[in-house]
Amino acid sequence: RGRSRAVSGYSLLLFVMQSLPIITSVVPLFILFANMGLVDNLLGLTIVYVASTMTVATWMMAAYFDSIPASLEEASWIDGCSVFGSFTRVVLRNSLPGVLSTAIFAFLLAWNDYLVAIVFLRSNEIFTLPMGVQSFFQQNQTDWGGVMALAVVMMLPPVIVFPALNQSSSVGGIGGSLAGR
Structure with a gap:
């Protein structure tokens, strides 16, 4: 909550990193990961996806944490919670919709990505959907039935996971928690 100069500088750095497209860092990352043995490896691809979505996830979560009133934390301190207890029992519990929205967004970014996967996965044994x-696309022919079937399979996890996660999150859960406001 308290923004220091270091936090503001870090926020500016995250903003600059987020404004650069992932394509600008693919070649240096490929060279680095090739030296580390992480090319054609799902671990290397996962590291790239986590790092590329971290800036967006940080901004989303910071905006959601800023929307939670500080008076909720202060009230829990008055009730006897420690700073850590207040964070886990009040802030994290009330930020569940933001955490779920951020998780869904990060999942969809990685799930639908083609560019990073085609660069980092080189063999035919390891591939993303x-x-x-x-x-399915060949030189002179295309198996459109296979393309459409795979498109349906690719849609299933987001279509199944989103409603399941949506039921467990509540929108506006802190609206009545502050009396007189």
Whole structure:
């Protein structure tokens, strides 16, 4: 909550990093990961996805944490909670919709990505579903039935997961928690 100069500088750095597209860092990352043995490896691809979505996730969560009134934390301190207890029992519990929205957004970014996967996964044994769609397109023919079937399979996890997570989050859960406001 308290913004120091270091936090403001870090926020500016995150904003600059977020404004650069991932394509600008693919070649240096490929060279670095090739030296570390993380090319053609799901661990390397996962590291790239986590790092690329971290800036957006940080901004989303910071905006959601800023929307939670500080008076809720102060009230829990008066009731005897420690700073950590107040964070876990009040702030994290009330930020569950923001955490779920951020998780869904990060999942969809990684789930639908083609560019990073095509660069970092080199063999035919390891591939993501967007790369699998490419295998249905040949020089002179396209298996449109296979493309559409795979498109349906690719839609299933987001279509199933989103309603399940949406039921467990509540919108406006802190609206009545502050009397007189």
